[in-house]
Amino acid sequence: MKIIGTDRQGNTREIEGRDGWSVMEILRDGGFDIAAECGGACACATCHVYVTDGWYGKLPEPSEAEIDMLDMALAVEPGSSRLSCQIICSAETDGIKVTVAPE
Amino acid sequence: MTAAHETDVVIIGAGPIGLFAVFELGLLDLKCHLVDILDRPGGQCTELYPEKPIYDIPGLPIVTGQELTNRLLEQIKPFNAQFHFSEMATSLEKQADGRWKLKTDAGTEIIAHVVVVAAGAGSFQPKRPPVPGIEQHENAGDGIGVHYAVRKMESFRGKNILIAGGGDSALDWTINLAPLAKSLTLIHHRDGFRAAAHSVNQMRELEASGKVKFHVASVKAVHGEPGKLSGVTLAGADKTEWHHDTDVFLPFFGLTIKLGPIAEFGINLHENLIPVDTARFESQTPGIFAIGDINTYTGKLKLILSGFHEAALMAQAAFAIARPNEKLRFQYTTSSSNLQKKLGV
Numbered sequence: 001m002k003i004i005g006t007d008r009q010g011n012t013r014e015i016e017g018r019d020g021w022s023v024m025e026i027l028r029d030g031g032f033d034i035a036a037e038c039g040g041a042c043a044c045a046t047c048h049v050y051v052t053d054g055w056y057g058k059l060p061e062p063s064e065a066e067i068d069m070l071d072m073a074l075a076v077e078p079g080s081s082r083l084s085c086q087i088i089c090s091a092e093t094d095g096i097k098v099t100v101a102p103e
Numbered sequence: 104m105t106a107a108h109e110t111d112v113v114i115i116g117a118g119p120i121g122l123f124a125v126f127e128l129g130l131l132d133l134k135c136h137l138v139d140i141l142d143r144p145g146g147q148c149t150e151l152y153p154e155k156p157i158y159d160i161p162g163l164p165i166v167t168g169q170e171l172t173n174r175l176l177e178q179i180k181p182f183n184a185q186f187h188f189s190e191m192a193t194s195l196e197k198q199a200d201g202r203w204k205l206k207t208d209a210g211t212e213i214i215a216h217v218v219v220v221a222a223g224a225g226s227f228q229p230k231r232p233p234v235p236g237i238e239q240h241e242n243a244g245d246g247i248g249v250h251y252a253v254r255k256m257e258s259f260r261g262k263n264i265l266i267a268g269g270g271d272s273a274l275d276w277t278i279n280l281a282p283l284a285k286s287l288t289l290i291h292h293r294d295g296f297r298a299a300a301h302s303v304n305q306m307r308e309l310e311a312s313g314k315v316k317f318h319v320a321s322v323k324a325v326h327g328e329p330g331k332l333s334g335v336t337l338a339g340a341d342k343t344e345w346h347h348d349t350d351v352f353l354p355f356f357g358l359t360i361k362l363g364p365i366a367e368f369g370i371n372l373h374e375n376l377i378p379v380d381t382a383r384f385e386s387q388t389p390g391i392f393a394i395g396d397i398n399t400y401t402g403k404l405k406l407i408l409s410g411f412h413e414a415a416l417m418a419q420a421a422f423a424i425a426r427p428n429e430k431l432r433f434q435y436t437t438s439s440s441n442l443q444k445k446l447g448v
Contacts, residue, residue, distance in 0.1 A: 037224065037360050038151040046359055068297035071269035072357040074232050075321065076292040078340060102233035103359070 001094040007032055008100050017089035023049070023098060024084035034100055040085040042066055045073040048101040050080040051087070055096045059087060075102050107212035108185070110136045111425045113205050114219045115192045115365070118146020120395030120410035121221035122175040127418035129182030130434075130442055133425055136213050137184055138205065140191045140226040140363075145172035147223055150358065161408055171407075181447045187211050191226055195368040195391075203390060216425035219417060220370070220377060220386070220393040221410070225362035232267065232354050234322050239329035240352070248332045249325075249352045253280070261285050263348060265335060267322060268355035274298035276353060278305050281314045288347065290320040290337060322352065365397075373399060383420035384413045390424055392417045 001017040003026055015030040017023070024047040027034050035046035042065050051059065056079060062070070066086045070076055073083070084098060112128050114121045117139035125135045141150055148157075148168030156165045163171070190207035195218060198204055205213045229251030231237060240248040245258035253259070253276055260283040266273055269291040275298075281287045289306065294317075296303050309315040320337040323344060327333035334348040362375045370377055370386050370393075377386045377393035381400050385392050394417050395410035403409070422431050436442045 035359065037147070038155075041152045041155045043152045043155065044359075045357070067295075071291070071293075071297040072230070074230055074356055078292060081292075 001089055001091060002096075003027070003030075003089070003093075004095065004097045005030065005032055006097075006099040008102060017093065017096075019089055019091075021089050022085045023087040023089060023093070023096070026089060027084060027098070027100070032100055034084070035103070036085060038085075042069050042083060042086055045069050045071075045083060046103075047084045048073040048076070049082055049084045049087075049098040050077055050101055051082050051096065051098055052080060053097045055093075055098075056080050056082070058092070059096075062086060073101065107204065107214050108136055109214045110134050110185070111215060112136075112217045112219055112421055113138065113203070113213045113215040114184075114221055115139075115205070116146060116221040116223060116395070116397075117141070117144040117186060117188070118221060118223050118395065119148055119171060119175055119407050120223075120414055121146070121219070122172070122179055123411050124219055124221055124394060124414040124417065125179040125182050125184045126175075127415045128421060129179065129184075130436070130445065131418055131422045131431065132445070133217075133418070133422060135182070135184040136187065136215070138187045138190050138192045138207055138211070138213070140189065140228075142189045144176060144186065144188075145169065147360075148172050150227055157407070159406065159408065181445060187213075191363065193364045197390075201390075216390070217421040218391045219421070220365060220391065220397055221395045221414075222365060223396045224360040225365065225375070225397075226360065227358040228361045228363065230354070230356040230359045232322060232356070234325055234335075236329075237325055240325055240327070240332045243330040243332065247350055248330060249354070251354065253353070256280065256283065259284060259351060262350040264288070264351045264353065265290065265322075265347065265349040266353045266355065267291065269293070269296040269298065270355060270357060271298045271302060272355035272357075273353075274302040274306050276355065277315060278302060278309065281309050286316070287314065288316045288318065288349070290318050290322070292319065292321055292340075294319050322354075325352065382416065384417040385420060392421060 003017045006012040037046045038044035111133040112135045114137045117137045153169040190209040193208050194206045203218050264284045264287045266289045277289045319340045322335045323338045324336040337347050338344045376399035379398045394413040396405045
């Protein structure tokens, strides 16, 4: 399963996802500059990404906790902003396109 | 200014590793001062995830960030460390007598034989919205420009105020500043708030009475000469943009971690981490140690338990620097009456 990631400089590359891992973990391990200060606990909003190209609507709805935490993110774009620690890789997310949000 | 504090060891960062360092240093009779930019101990554990369980602390199958902090504070109580909270370590210089002088942004000066950097990923600082030129309006003075905290409410009297955010700080300051502002506008990216329900209700009442204007919007640009904010460009949910006059812009998006002034201390850094040796956990500057998430070495794992180990070895090396004429005897807390006396057990 693939993740198509775009960094803050606009460079796009494909990285290999792992079933059950969060997109944040895959991006971080793949060398993307993503702070993820709380380590994936939905507690800091520093793994904020934009989910693009129609992928936002294909994902399960964000939880209340994630919606609340997005209130602490910068440059939120309704309809594309998600916390990447809360998106779990699966066959359904194969090919998902995400862009790391500005710091 | 009060006289400088003199101590054995000054620790930058009062997170779990800084706290446990007090214990290991305390067993060796080394006294500590700790400096932390946050207003309470625990670092990331209490700032980011006080209620989240941690499962990999040896001997504690499940413990929250707050509980771990509380237990560490209990463990180090016998050593009477001095805490300097809400202060940022801003400079570090070596004195002629070989000791270090650390200064903070509150004017505190601490002179110590040894410096221990236990700063995690750096210091918690307010999140700055990604708006070009916003930094030119920070520190512009009371009641004008961009502020990430309200220190003197009076300085905002009679001003046009713009607040951004949806958390407790954004709502609390909307409610508190509305009565004295000339105008107050709150913006957020959605028509909903994570803030406490009673705060949201109060804000809605102020909105209904016309004292507060609320828009689903975000700031796209700031206007005015540096230090003289005159307005901003707002963009709504449908991307429509409009100009909004304001004297003050208060973004409240919580805190993020920046390395901060440690980068200016003259310590050798590698990708914002401090390279250390794994026998002493000393930086490449003798007398300055680095433990916990801030350091790097071959095989480094950013785990709290690794930081505890690093603190123990650091303490042995720190003793040799702080007490050059004394011989260190290794003892166990289980069997040493000497150590048990220090612990008060």
